[in-house]
Amino acid sequence: MxxxxxxxxxxxxxxxxxxxxxxxxxxxxxxxxxxxxxxxxxxxxxxxxxxxxxxxxxxxxxxxxxxxxxxxxxxxxxxxxxxxxxxxxxxxxxxxxxxxxxxxxxxxxxxxxxxxxxxxxxxxxxxxxxxxxxxxxxxxxxxxxxxxxxxxxxxxxxxxxxxxxxxxxxxxxxxxxxxxxxxxxxxxxxxxxQRGSAPPPAVTGSLHVRADRLLLRGDVLVLMGLNLALGVFFGAMQVSVTAFVVEHGAPDAGGPVFAVSNCGGLLAGWLYGLRRWRTAPPVQLLTATSALTLGTLLLFEVGSPLGLGLVVILTGVTIPPLLVLLSVLTESTVHRAVLTQTFSWLGSASAAGSAAATALSGWAIDSLGPHGGFTVTTTAAAAMTLQSLAGLRVLRTPKGRSNRTEPTRN
Structure with a gap:
């Protein structure tokens, strides 16, 4: 390959x-x-x-x-x-x-x-x-x-x-x-x-595109849901890992755990981008989210900050390929007239999920301990897997329509 x-x-x-x-x-x-x-x-x-x-x-x-x-x-x-x-x-x-x-x-x-x-x-x-x-x-x-x-x-x-x-x-x-x-x-x-590389305006003169119709599509809604769940995962993981290391008397371990996880993620993203993958992106997405869900289940079995660090690294390496696949699927399914807007909406969905998860996981941790926070994390990963399964049908560019299609003339 x-x-x-x-x-x-x-x-x-x-x-x-x-x-x-x-x-x-x-x-x-x-x-x-x-x-x-x-x-x-x-x-x-x-x-x-x-x-x-x-x-x-x-x-x-x-x-x-x-x-x-x-x-x-x-x-x-x-x-x-x-x-x-x-x-x-x-x-x-x-x-x-x-x-x-x-x-x-x-x-x-x-x-x-x-x-x-x-x-x-x-x-x-x-x-x-x-x-x-x-x-x-x-x-x-x-x-x-x-x-x-x-x-x-x-x-x-x-x-x-x-x-x-x-x-x-x-x-x-x-x-x-x-x-x-x-x-x-x-x-x-x-x-x-850098004007030469800037995409031309998608709507000019007599060209008109109903942006709301282009955004309120099944594929865009699936992508929004995936990014929302990914934000929940991020927010819950940060709070839950912090609560776990504090409970185990090692509050200083949180920083190194996240740092090593981030470095592992950087390496995974770099390696993923080096290859040309023949498997369809929706199938890759389902594989990545399934691996993430299985990884989060291991969080309930760890008993020390070291074990937690190993699991966090394992789940962390799935995130960069996930982010790349979400971008690839966005580019391939969304009309170019709303491409920048869609990328921004997806970022906002992730931010909203992270903010909500911070409060939700905090409540769950106060009630059930760190495992309560891990429950939120696993639920978010499972939701991504289910949405990825739905994406096998939805996140495919229909024949004859893609973001490369020019806006229709009135």
Missing amino acids: PSANYRALLRTPGAAAFFLPASLGRVGIAMTGLGIVWLVHSRTGTFAAAGLVTGAFAVTEALVAPQLARLVDRFGQTRVLPPSLLAHAVAVAVLLSLTATDAPDPLLALGGALVGASVPQLGAMSAARWAGLLRTGRSAELPTAFALESLGNAVGYLVGPASVSALAAAGHPVAGTVLAASLTVTGGLLLAA
């Missing part, structure tokens, strides 16, 4: 020129939420206020992101991205001013909401560019491209939070927020400057 080559993919004209700036911007985006926590806590002295502001940031980002992506699909990346970056810079400046003047918590929450509402969807835009670049004649390389996207995102969430935490620990919480905004805006502006 031939191996795909990341280096050759990045040598495609225009590829590195948009992927690298998007990756830089994603480091800034990954820093933003935690940066707000440190910033607000340093001024107010309470995590309650920091949680309120960060919660407002997360909620507005999840709600507004698909609307910004809809504008991108309608008018194009190069027209929407610069003003959204300006709005993000202004919103961050407003939040910094509010914290510097010791504004009351409701105003701080409003500032956080403005920052969240203006976060540019660089990941969705980069994925849409890969789809446009490889759509004609090179669609077999899309899994490799989305694996590269997954790696870039994972690296961003490893480097970003660590950097902002280091700055905060050194007594520079404001610098962390400023650096996050600077990386986001710089990466976004460099991405916007």
Whole structure:
């Protein structure tokens, strides 16, 4: 079976020129939420206020992101991205001013909401560019491209939070927020400057597409459900692992467990993207979610932090291929007129699932101990398996219709 080559993919004209700036911007985006926590806590002295502001940031980002992506699909990346970056810079400046003047918590929450509402969807835009670049004649390389996207995102969430935490620990919480905004805006502006690789607006002139009809389809709803369940898995796993190591008298073990799991996931994602897979993506998806479900069942058998770490690594290696497959299936089944918007909605669904799981698993742990949290984790994985089974029929591009089809003329 031939191996795909990341280096050759990045040598495609225009590829590195948009992927690298998007990756830089994603480091800034990954820093933003935690940066707000440190910033607000340093001024107010309470995590309650920091949680309120960060919660407002997360909620507005999840709600507004698909609307910004809809504008991108309608008018194009190069027209929407610069003003959204300006709005993000202004919103961050407003939040910094509010914290510097010791504004009351409701105003701080409003500032956080403005920052969240203006976060540019660089990941969705980069994925849409890969789809446009490889759509004609090179669609077999899309899994490799989305694996590269997954790696870039994972690296961003490893480097970003660590950097902002280091700055905060050194007594520079404001610098962390400023650096996050600077990386986001710089990466976004460099991405916007790459006009040649930007997908053309899907709806222009006399071309009209009913976006609501294109989004309210069975395949899109299945993808939304999968991402929602994946978010529940992430949120419940984080809380449950933390509760387990605390119960076993090793609170410091949580960080290394997640770090090793993330590194294993990076390796798995890199290896997955190297190969050209002949098995249909829906079948691969069912295999990956089934393996994840079986792995989560082992959580109920572990009796030590070491055993837990081994199981977390085992489940963690299934996640990067899962993320790649979800992107591949999105590109192959969703109309290109709403592709960026769909990527954003899927991200919002995952974020909503993670937020809900944090509260649900916390209640389950208080009632039943860490195994209560593991029950939420396993239930989420099983839900993904069931949806993947349904996806064997739904997540197939019907003959004669794909996202490559042009919008219909009225």
